[in-house]
Each structure stands twice: as C-alpha cells, then as structure tokens.
Amino acid sequence: MSEDDTKDIPQTDDEWRELLTPEQYEVLRQGGTERAFTGKYVNVKDDGTYHCAGCGSLLFASDTKFESGSGWPSFYEPAVADAVETREDVSHGMSRTEVVCRRCGGHLGHVFPDGPQPTGARFCINSAALQFESK
Numbered sequence: 001m002s003e004d005d006t007k008d009i010p011q012t013d014d015e016w017r018e019l020l021t022p023e024q025y026e027v028l029r030q031g032g033t034e035r036a037f038t039g040k041y042v043n044v045k046d047d048g049t050y051h052c053a054g055c056g057s058l059l060f061a062s063d064t065k066f067e068s069g070s071g072w073p074s075f076y077e078p079a080v081a082d083a084v085e086t087r088e089d090v091s092h093g094m095s096r097t098e099v100v101c102r103r104c105g106g107h108l109g110h111v112f113p114d115g116p117q118p119t120g121a122r123f124c125i126n127s128a129a130l131q132f133e134s135k
C-alpha cells in the first residue's frame, strides 16, 4: 500500500469514531454483525456499486448480488478480486472465513461455500459496512 492510499484512512481509533456512525463503527472496527433483515441494502436490486463505508474502496457490484434469504446483502464475488482479504475466524464457537476490506482492514462480513455459480461463493456482507453508489 503506497502512502497515497493511506493518507485518507483514519489512523487512530478516535479518528474512526469521528468518521463512522456508531453502527458502522461496530461492524467495521469491532467486527460486529447487524441483525438479519435490518440492513439498508438487503433488498436493494438497483444497478450500481458497493464501496467500503470506511475508506470508499470499490468492493462489490450489483450484477453479482443475489437473493440469499439470509437477511444480509449477498454477492457471489468481489468487484475487484484483491479489494477484499479473507481470514479464518473461529470466534463464537464457529469456524468461518471473515471478509475484510484490504485497503482499511475494516470487517465486512463472512464468505461461505454455498453460493450460486459461477463461483459457488456467498459473500455475506453487512449493509453497515457498505456505501451504495447508484449507476
């Protein structure tokens, strides 16, 4: 990551708290999960792109969003492959794969191997971690 890429990203916890809403902070910086079916993008089908609510990085596009029935926005692949990073997460007594924003390290959600083709992946992402830009 170059210096340019990081200059607009908060460097301290106080800066993050100032930039984000309490809900965004809880998800992005604390690894929280919004309650199912409460996020603002669960049922959105408009054409556009989904960016990180923390740093603005392009993460997902509407053409890979699908109806998963899970209660969270679901995508079968990222818009840019290396925009997200995955990590093993064994918290809460489960073995899951966490999805984070590569640019700012913010927690986005989890990815599961039960998605539709062509990837078979289900990126289950919190609405609070996203900012939609209509096409």
Ligand code: FE
Pocket: 052, 053, 054, 055, 056, 057, 101, 102, 103, 104, 105, 106
């Ligand atoms: Fe980010």
